[in-house]
Structures are given as C-alpha cells and as structure tokens.
Amino acid sequence: MRTRKPAELRVLDDLFHQCDPPPGRMLTAAYAAVGRAHGFEDPSGLELIGDSADEPANTRLHGAASRTRVLTYLMPGRIVEVDLVLMVGGMLRASGIVLNQAGDGVPQGEVVLRCADDHHIAELDENGRYGAADLHSGPLSVVFRPAGAAAPAVADWLVC
Incomplete structure (x- = not known):
C-alpha cells in the first residue's frame, strides 16, 4: 500500500526540482531499464521520437505555455x-x-496513461483525439490500444 508524502517533503521535493532538476534523459533511461528488467518491454511498442523537455531552456516559451x-x-x-x-x-x-x-482514415481505439499507482483510459473520439485529467506527476508510460488489434503498443516509462 502506497502512502502519500507529507506536505513538507512534497514542498522540499518541488524546491529541489526547481533549483536543480535531474536531466530528463537520465530519468527516462532509468525507468526504461527498470521496465526491461521486469519484462515490460514490447518490441512492437511506441518509440519516443520527440520530447519538448529536451529543448534548450532558452528556446522554450515562457509563462503558462512553458x-x-x-x-x-x-x-x-x-x-x-x-x-x-x-x-x-x-x-x-x-x-x-x-x-x-x-x-x-481516422484511428480507433484508446490511449492508456499509466502512472506509478494508477492508470487512466481515454477513448479516441471521431477525430482521433483523447484527454485525461488528474494524472499524478512522476513515472508515466503511454499505451495505445488500436481497435481490433491483437496487442497494444507500449512506450517505455519516463518521468513527468
């Protein structure tokens, strides 16, 4: 059973992430390695080809968009x-x-957003769009389940 961190530790954790954030690629690689070690690797999975966190800080938009x-x-x-x-x-x-x-044509199916302690299932609409709210920040993996497919496409874990 997972217990929630005390408020003081969450504030301290936020402070460390703001002042000295860990490199995104390091955390992504660590979670991917854990997934492979526990047999969660899928050879026909989703391949991450773009991540806005990899952009240099001075090219990111400022304010709410960032x-x-x-x-x-x-x-x-x-x-x-x-x-x-x-x-x-x-x-x-x-x-x-x-x-x-x-x-x-437009794809059909669902996207599953897996967090450390729960998951959210989002059905694709008639345009292929989806949405989900109240995801916990931290480890995240994306799964796409195409309608009628035998197996889903699974992405490696990363940290958000």
Whole structure:
C-alpha cells in the first residue's frame, strides 16, 4: 500500500526540482531499464521520437505555455502525440491525438496513461483525439490500444 508524502517533503521535493532538476534523459533511461528488467518491454511498442523537455531552456516559451510538455511517439503506421499540462497541486492533464498514415482514415481505439499507482483510459473520439485529467506527476508510460488489434503498443516509462 502506497502512502502519500507529507506536505513538507512534497514542498522540499518541488524546491529541489526547481533549483536543480535531474536531466530528463537520465530519468527516462532509468525507468526504461527498470521496465526491461521486469519484462515490460514490447518490441512492437511506441518509440519516443520527440520530447519538448529536451529543448534548450532558452528556446522554450515562457509563462503558462512553458508548463506544457509535448511527447511524440511513433509506431508502424501511426503517430501518437501527448500534451501534458502541469496543473495546480502537481497534477497533470493530458490531451493528444493519434494520427494514421495518409489515406488510412481516422484511428480507433484508446490511449492508456499509466502512472506509478494508477492508470487512466481515454477513448479516441471521431477525430482521433483523447484527454485525461488528474494524472499524478512522476513515472508515466503511454499505451495505445488500436481497435481490433491483437496487442497494444507500449512506450517505455519516463518521468513527468
């Protein structure tokens, strides 16, 4: 059973992340290694091809827009985009779109956003868009379950 951190430790954790954040690639690699060690690797998974956290700090937008992290994943025939917005209290709101190759029509299925202690299932609408709220910041993995497919496409874990 997981217990929530005391408020004092959450404030201290936030302070450390603001003053001396860990390199994003290091945390992503660490969670990916843990996933592989426990047999969660999927050879037909989602490949992370773009992460706005990798942009140099001086090229990011300032203000509210800088609180958005954009992740772009690739799988055969599809692109999955995830926009993560940091909300009050350290929670995240996710929205995005799944795109098929040109001429293949609008994709159908669902996107599952897995956090450390729960998951959120978001159905694709008629345009391939989805959304979910109240995700916990921290470890995150994205899963795309295409309608009618035998297996889902799973991404490595990363930290948001």
